[in-house]
Amino acid sequence: MTDLTLMTAARNPATVLPSLTLLSHRVRVLPLNPSALPHMPEYTILFMDARENLAMCKSICRLIHTSGLSIPIILVVTDGGFTVINSEWGISDLILPSASPAEVEARLRLVNERGVRMMTSRRAMHDKSDKANNNGVIHSGDLTIDTAGFSATFKGKTLNLAYKEFELLKFLAEHPGRVFTRAQLLQGVWGYDYYGGTRTVDVHVRRLRAKLGKDNQKLIGTVRNVGYRYDPPASTKPANHSDSDAEGHV
Numbered sequence: 001m002t003d004l005t006l007m008t009a010a011r012n013p014a015t016v017l018p019s020l021t022l023l024s025h026r027v028r029v030l031p032l033n034p035s036a037l038p039h040m041p042e043y044t045i046l047f048m049d050a051r052e053n054l055a056m057c058k059s060i061c062r063l064i065h066t067s068g069l070s071i072p073i074i075l076v077v078t079d080g081g082f083t084v085i086n087s088e089w090g091i092s093d094l095i096l097p098s099a100s101p102a103e104v105e106a107r108l109r110l111v112n113e114r115g116v117r118m119m120t121s122r123r124a125m126h127d128k129s130d131k132a133n134n135n136g137v138i139h140s141g142d143l144t145i146d147t148a149g150f151s152a153t154f155k156g157k158t159l160n161l162a163y164k165e166f167e168l169l170k171f172l173a174e175h176p177g178r179v180f181t182r183a184q185l186l187q188g189v190w191g192y193d194y195y196g197g198t199r200t201v202d203v204h205v206r207r208l209r210a211k212l213g214k215d216n217q218k219l220i221g222t223v224r225n226v227g228y229r230y231d232p233p234a235s236t237k238p239a240n241h242s243d244s245d246a247e248g249h250v
Contacts, residue, residue: 008049
């Protein structure tokens with residue numbers, strides 16, 4: 001039995017995807033509104049009713065991903081919806097309201113399996129990192145990252161980081177001096193099943209730099225036309241270094 005959530009504006013939720021009523025899964029119904037997100041359980045698969053209000057669904061999808069929530073999303077769409085939905089929505093799957101119980105079950109199984117693989121991969125990455133970094137603590141100049149406690153301090157001051165900001169800083173600090181493209185950072189931090197646009201990386205880098213402070217923004221260096229890297233505080237650069245911190249040039 002899988003915990004499912006259905007977001008819909010329909011008066012009768014059973015009409016959104018009738019096959020759900022024939023399966024044995026727990027289905028929680030929430031209104032199709034961003035205000036319902038705080039009531040979303042941490043571990044669930046979200047069916048979103050996109051039959052009539054595609055604009056609202058797109059906004060909610062973006063909000064879910066910018067909030068750092070790792071919730072698989074399956075959109076329930078009409079035939080016309082297939083023409084406007086693309087990878088930037090960050091969804092796991094699409095399904096028609098007329099889908100049979102067998103099809104719904106198969107799609108749920110595939111989404112679950114992808115989620116398990118992603119969690120296993122991330123857990124292995126964290127375990128390897130912890131062993132290599134003194135029981136999960138990364139020291140780099142004035143920067144200290146506690147991977148087990150999900151906290152970071154710089155010059156003795158705690159950085160107030162959102163989850164994905166912390167994960168991005170940790171990932172870069174684990175590979176000092178190595179340049180990563182936006183696509184590589186999406187895979188390493190957000191996971192292989194994340195389909196959001198690469199500008200997500202730029203937004204999080206900008207937030208990280210702001211929280212590090214104006215004088216320390218170069219800790220996250222920009223390599224023009226390539227991507228980003230973590231430059232340890234103690235490192236020195238040649239005078240003719242061509243890197244630029246202007247994000248728009250990456």
